[in-house]
Amino acid sequence: MSAYLELSHLGITFDTDKGPFCALKDVALKIEQGEFISLIGHSGCGKSTVLNLVAGLLQATQGGVVLEGREVNEPGPERAVVFQHHSLLPWLTCYQNVELAVKRVFKGEKSKAEMREWILHNLELVNMSHATHKLPSEISGGMKQRVGIARALSMQPKVLLMDEPFGALDALTRAQLQDSVMEIHADLGNTVIMITHDVDEAVLLSDRIVMMTNGPSASIGEIVDVTLPRPRDRLELAEDPEYNHYRQMVLRFLYEKQKKVETIKPKAQKAASTKAEKQKAGAA
Numbered sequence: 299m300s301a302y303l304e305l306s307h308l309g310i311t312f313d314t315d316k317g318p319f320c321a322l323k324d325v326a327l328k329i330e331q332g333e334f335i336s337l338i339g340h341s342g343c344g345k346s347t348v349l350n351l352v353a354g355l356l357q358a359t360q361g362g363v364v365l366e367g368r369e370v371n372e373p374g375p376e377r378a379v380v381f382q383h384h385s386l387l388p389w390l391t392c393y394q395n396v397e398l399a400v401k402r403v404f405k406g407e408k409s410k411a412e413m414r415e416w417i418l419h420n421l422e423l424v425n426m427s428h429a430t431h432k433l434p435s436e437i438s439g440g441m442k443q444r445v446g447i448a449r450a451l452s453m454q455p456k457v458l459l460m461d462e463p464f465g466a467l468d469a470l471t472r473a474q475l476q477d478s479v480m481e482i483h484a485d486l487g488n489t490v491i492m493i494t495h496d497v498d499e500a501v502l503l504s505d506r507i508v509m510m511t512n513g514p515s516a517s518i519g520e521i522v523d524v525t526l527p528r529p530r531d532r533l534e535l536a537e538d539p540e541y542n543h544y545r546q547m548v549l550r551f552l553y554e555k556q557k558k559v560e561t562i563k564p565k566a567q568k569a570a571s572t573k574a575e576k577q578k579a580g581a582a
């Protein structure tokens with residue numbers, strides 16, 4: 299049986315000034331409806347590229363993305379994206395920012411009153427009812443991120459794509475938002491792909507953690523199935539041996555198996571600069 303969302307031997311080669319650069323090769327993943335997937339890997343390995351391919355913001359040069367039997371070729375509201383830095387329009391209030399997305403998706407389908415109710419409902423889901431008529435400049439970073447999530451959810455996306463959604467937030471705000479996202483996921487059952495650099499975040503939120511190898515030609519290295527029961531409580535889990543086992547698996551992958559290799563070793567670099575210095579001195 300075909301999967302709800304399938305990344306089928308996905309690859310992309312970018313044309314750069316220095317020639318073709320193969321960022322991803324043979325990324326294959328089948329995702330079930332309602333699954334919460336985290337993508338983790340070292341900086342530059344290709345996580346955002348995978349997400350942008352699923353969002354339809356980039357075109358694969360090999361393979362493709364199939365959602366409910368249809369190939370993804372362009373962006374669409376059924377695949378809503380939340381970025382690391384909020385992308386709210388600064389001249390619109392929180393309400394109006396969500397309204398823009400709601401109008402785009404539900405115009406002609408919902409009445410004005412229904413749209414209004416739906417916008418307020420989505421702001422309530424992320425605990426932002428108090429700031430409905432505030433501008434983005436009048437609210438905190440965490441609050442802006444909440445409104446960004448409300449805007450994405452208001453489109454009733456089949457798949458919610460989040461690129462380091464809490465990366466720019468302090469630890470406490472991050473924890474609060476993680477809890478909100480877990481509650482929303484439990485309520486709505488969206489399929490989620492989230493990029494993170496945070497191992498605890500990945501284990502706490504995910505059904506599966508997809509760990510990517512280093513690029514170029516990055517692919518999926520290993521997948522960890524997180525079968526911890528839900529709802530999950532971060533304080534209880536801190537002492538849980540199973541939770542810590544998952545953490546260890548991800549840490550081991552990142553820092554042993556896919557340890558970042560420096561392109562120039564300090565010693566070689568030193569030798570090179572000494573040689574260059576000598577040449578320079580000789581030429582002078």
Ligand SMILES: Nc1ncnc2c1ncn2[C@@H]1O[C@H](COP(=O)(O)OP(=O)(O)OP(=O)(O)O)[C@@H](O)[C@H]1O
Pocket residue numbers: 312313314319321339340341342343344345346347348513
């Ligand atoms: N449009 C592009 N043209 C050329 N190369 C690109 C382009 N977009 C991404 N790359 C390259 O592809 C690789 C993967 O980039 P990507 O942004 O997906 O990494 P990432 O895993 O999201 O990194 P980070 O964790 O730092 O956000 C990098 O080497 C990057 O330089």
Ligand SMILES: [Mg+2]
Pocket residue numbers: 345346347461
């Ligand atoms: Mg990225």
